[in-house]
Amino acid sequence: MGQQHDAYFVPAKSTWPFVAAVVMFITVFGAAHWLNAEPGDAGFGKTVLSVGVIGVLGMFFGWFRSVINESLAGSYNHQVDTSFRMGMMWFIFSEVMFFGAFFGALFYIRMFSVPWLGGHGHGVLTHQFLWSDYAAAWGANGGNGPEQAGGAFRTVPAWGLPLLNTLILLTSSVTVTIAHHALRAGHRGRILLFLGLTVLLGATFLYFQAHEYIEAYKELNLTLHSGVYGSTFFLLTGFHGLHVTLGTIMLAVIWLRVLKGHFNKEHHFGFEAVAWYWHFVDVVWLGLFMFVYIL
Amino acid sequence: MSYAATHDQHDDHHGAPKSFFQRWFMSTNHKDIGTLYLIFSLTMFFIGGSFAMLIRAELFKPGMQLMQPYFFNELTTMHALIMIFGAIMPAFVGLGNWMIPLMVGAPDMALPRMNNLSFWILPFAFLLMLSTLFLPGGGPAGGWTMYPPLALQTDSLAYVVFAIHLMGISSIMGAINIIATILNMRAPGMDLLKMPVFVWSWLITAFLLIAVMPVLAGAVTMLLTDKYFGTNFFNPGGGGDPVLYQHIFWFFGHPEVYIMILPAFGIISEIVPTFARKPIFGYKAMVFAIACIAFLSFIVWAHHMFAVGLPLGAEIFFMYATMLISVPTGVKVFNWVATMWGGSMTFETPMLFALAFIILFTIGGFSGLMLALVPADFQYHDTYFVVAHFHYVLVTGALFAIIGSAYYWMPKWTGHMYNEFWGKVHFWNSVIWVNVLFFPQHFLGLAGMPRRIPDYNVAFANFNMISSIGGFLFGATQLIFVGVVIHCVFFSKKKATDRVWEGAKGLEWTVPSPAPHHTFEVPPVINDDELAHGHVND
Numbered sequence: 129m130g131q132q133h134d135a136y137f138v139p140a141k142s143t144w145p146f147v148a149a150v151v152m153f154i155t156v157f158g159a160a161h162w163l164n165a166e167p168g169d170a171g172f173g174k175t176v177l178s179v180g181v182i183g184v185l186g187m188f189f190g191w192f193r194s195v196i197n198e199s200l201a202g203s204y205n206h207q208v209d210t211s212f213r214m215g216m217m218w219f220i221f222s223e224v225m226f227f228g229a230f231f232g233a234l235f236y237i238r239m240f241s242v243p244w245l246g247g248h249g250h251g252v253l254t255h256q257f258l259w260s261d262y263a264a265a266w267g268a269n270g271g272n273g274p275e276q277a278g279g280a281f282r283t284v285p286a287w288g289l290p291l292l293n294t295l296i297l298l299t300s301s302v303t304v305t306i307a308h309h310a311l312r313a314g315h316r317g318r319i320l321l322f323l324g325l326t327v328l329l330g331a332t333f334l335y336f337q338a339h340e341y342i343e344a345y346k347e348l349n350l351t352l353h354s355g356v357y358g359s360t361f362f363l364l365t366g367f368h369g370l371h372v373t374l375g376t377i378m379l380a381v382i383w384l385r386v387l388k389g390h391f392n393k394e395h396h397f398g399f400e401a402v403a404w405y406w407h408f409v410d411v412v413w414l415g416l417f418m419f420v421y422i423l
Numbered sequence: 424m425s426y427a428a429t430h431d432q433h434d435d436h437h438g439a440p441k442s443f444f445q446r447w448f449m450s451t452n453h454k455d456i457g458t459l460y461l462i463f464s465l466t467m468f469f470i471g472g473s474f475a476m477l478i479r480a481e482l483f484k485p486g487m488q489l490m491q492p493y494f495f496n497e498l499t500t501m502h503a504l505i506m507i508f509g510a511i512m513p514a515f516v517g518l519g520n521w522m523i524p525l526m527v528g529a530p531d532m533a534l535p536r537m538n539n540l541s542f543w544i545l546p547f548a549f550l551l552m553l554s555t556l557f558l559p560g561g562g563p564a565g566g567w568t569m570y571p572p573l574a575l576q577t578d579s580l581a582y583v584v585f586a587i588h589l590m591g592i593s594s595i596m597g598a599i600n601i602i603a604t605i606l607n608m609r610a611p612g613m614d615l616l617k618m619p620v621f622v623w624s625w626l627i628t629a630f631l632l633i634a635v636m637p638v639l640a641g642a643v644t645m646l647l648t649d650k651y652f653g654t655n656f657f658n659p660g661g662g663g664d665p666v667l668y669q670h671i672f673w674f675f676g677h678p679e680v681y682i683m684i685l686p687a688f689g690i691i692s693e694i695v696p697t698f699a700r701k702p703i704f705g706y707k708a709m710v711f712a713i714a715c716i717a718f719l720s721f722i723v724w725a726h727h728m729f730a731v732g733l734p735l736g737a738e739i740f741f742m743y744a745t746m747l748i749s750v751p752t753g754v755k756v757f758n759w760v761a762t763m764w765g766g767s768m769t770f771e772t773p774m775l776f777a778l779a780f781i782i783l784f785t786i787g788g789f790s791g792l793m794l795a796l797v798p799a800d801f802q803y804h805d806t807y808f809v810v811a812h813f814h815y816v817l818v819t820g821a822l823f824a825i826i827g828s829a830y831y832w833m834p835k836w837t838g839h840m841y842n843e844f845w846g847k848v849h850f851w852n853s854v855i856w857v858n859v860l861f862f863p864q865h866f867l868g869l870a871g872m873p874r875r876i877p878d879y880n881v882a883f884a885n886f887n888m889i890s891s892i893g894g895f896l897f898g899a900t901q902l903i904f905v906g907v908v909i910h911c912v913f914f915s916k917k918k919a920t921d922r923v924w925e926g927a928k929g930l931e932w933t934v935p936s937p938a939p940h941h942t943f944e945v946p947p948v949i950n951d952d953e954l955a956h957g958h959v960n961d
């Protein structure tokens with residue numbers, strides 16, 4: 129069962145891919161220099177990194193602008209649409225695997241490495257000879273390892289801000305779905321309202337998350353240095369926060385595109401791709417809420 | 424299945440562009456991008472190969488001969504990174520780019536601009552990685568696996584980690600593109616179970632790439648934060664575990680091994696039927712075997728870590744799971760043999776490389792089975808036996824398949840036949856010297872010579888000298904290949920026919936040689952008799 133073709137479409141040549149490769153290179157080259165710079169001597173790396181980041185932003189702006197223009201000109205047929213959809217789905221799958229690495233690390237640390245350091249099962253000798261007074265525990269009473277890396281700390285209680293953030297993200301998933309239904313029904317006012325609400329909810333989530341980080345550093349002494357508890361806490365929530373930031377920006381762009389009338393009932397892949405992405409960050413958050421905050 | 428030559432009518436925007444920059448830097452053409460990948464891969468092959476020559480020169484005699492130990496460690500690390508991420512993987516992506524659209528009757532890849540980006544990331548990523556050799560602190564020297572805490576000791580870590588991030592982005596985008604092309608761009612009538620095995624092997628490989636490259640990105644990101652941001656993932660004092668890195672790394676690393684061999688299986692499954700003049704034996708079994716191997720690749724990673732101190736239950740599970748892989752792999756080897764059984768065989772250069780692949784890859788598979796035995800692995804671990812094993816599967820396996828495929832498809836790419844005599848000279852020198860190079864390393868390993876050292880006990884001297892001589896000659900032999908390619912592209916007078924090989928079947932052989940800049944702008948009509956595996960019984 130092969131595919132039905134209306135007419136094949138191969139896009140015109142473009143400088144954007146090459147520009148993208150160059151600006152990505154500048155970004156990571158600057159970042160690597162910056163990381164290795166002597167204290168107080170970070171000027172060169174920082175400058176290159178800034179140039180790279182501005183370049184990446186400009187590249188995204190330019191590349192997406194040309195794609196949007198082609199889309200509005202009606203260049204993209206059904207087959208191209210399907211290719212875009214597949215591209216987005218598999219991209220989200222790759223993101224799932226990326227978070228999988230960090231969740232896997234969290235599970236391994238909690239199930240194996242911390243109990244072993246405490247003398248359970250496999251790690252009895254390490255415990256006996258190196259850290260015989262370490263009692264394996266997670267959270268504030270040992271989550272920073274036998275050497276108390278980063279000093280004593282307290283954890284962020286799950287039933288405060290994190291619960292509120294969970295409700296915010298779940299609500300935003302509902303609002304983006306309402307906006308999607310409105311798009312298919314052709315109610316522009318309702319799309320703008322509910323999509324706008326989704327953007328606001330995303331921004332609120334980010335505000336609370338920033339607030340939580342500041343509190344963790346200032347009040348709880350929970351930092352990146354707080355042993356492996358701090359490592360997993362900040363990398364998991366941090367990468368999730370980055371994805372929410374990206375998702376919020378994408379939703380805002382889609383809101384502007386709805387305002388400009390870029391979508392109709394049939395053609396709104398851009399909207400759907402961002403909606404999928406938003407549901408994905410929502411699901412990741414549920415995993416985080418469960419395994420990082422509650423358990 | 425007729426190729427309609429429609430491109431004469433609108434030549435202006437369908438021929439190859441005149442401007443060099445437009446054609447090679449702004450391309451959306453799968454053939455040009457495939458060519459870029461192949462040239463890049465060949466370049467990297469020689470850079471990585473020159474590192475291997477230096478390694479073999481240092482190991483020619485016991486004692487410190489030519490270089491400082493740290494530089495030797497840089498060489499082994501860089502040799503692996505370049506060959507894996509710079510030579511083998513881009514070569515397969517290049518072949519996939521060139522051949523998959525031709526094989527499924529698509530006009531191009533599904534996402535042509537992203538295709539160009541996937542390629543252009545790579546030269547920059549390797550520029551970043553190779554530049555570390557000239558940094559004050561030197562390049563990475565802790566082995567390509569970058570185990571902490573050793574890998575955390577060099578300042579080059581940040582550069583290497585970012586280079587790996589870039590390569591990962593490139594691979595993931597390339598893989599997404601290949602999946603979308605195969606699932607969405609096939610010509611009407613090109614059913615999934617009519618696709619050539621090469622296309623199937625790439626579909627499954629692409630899935631593996633998307634599944635594991637992000638995991639590698641995660642692992643190296645943890646290295647980065649451990650070194651520069653004070654996290655404790657791999658520091659037991661902070662509750663972490665260096666073995667955790669090995670688990671995450673090999674969860675990527677083992678599927679990665681199959682990423683480097685499954686497309687090779689696909690290539691051999693194209694070459695053998697052509698020169699045996701018979702359809703492949705057990706087409707469906709071949710496809711399912713690839714899928715089985717891909718599935719198993721996710722549950723065997725800890726066999727790289729038997730000696731690290733795993734719980735007994737884990738060692739037994741991973742030992743048995745690993746041995747299970749020999750079942751689908753055996754299916755493939757036996758089916759290639761059965762394909763040749765009773766065929767009218769001829770032995771052109773691609774077929775010679777395919778035959779060498781079947782025999783020598785199987786030797787590599789057998790030494791893999793030996794390594795899978797936990798009690799035996801305690802002896803073999805980190806010895807030259809391991810080096811011999813993975814060079815048999817990667818050099819006489821993956822690389823031989825790539826070279827064979829280059830000979831097989833070069834007439835289609837260039838429109839000219841390569842020189843068969845020099846092709847055969849290249850083959851026989853390769854196959855002899857590669858065995859002189861790697862076979863003695865089995866003995867060295869069994870006798871206890873550790874890998875990744877610049878100096879060794881005099882007891883190992885003779886086999887090391889033989890191995891080095893084989894290495895120099897194998898390296899020199901590859902220059903013949905460059906000569907054959909240059910001759911074929913620029914000087915060969917012998918025109919290739921469209922079909923090229925008498926027994927060749929499949930859509931790619933119905934387009935003219937050289938393949939025009941754009942093919943299948945009108946979807947071809949699929950005629951089952953013309954397909955390599957057209958009649959698949961249920």
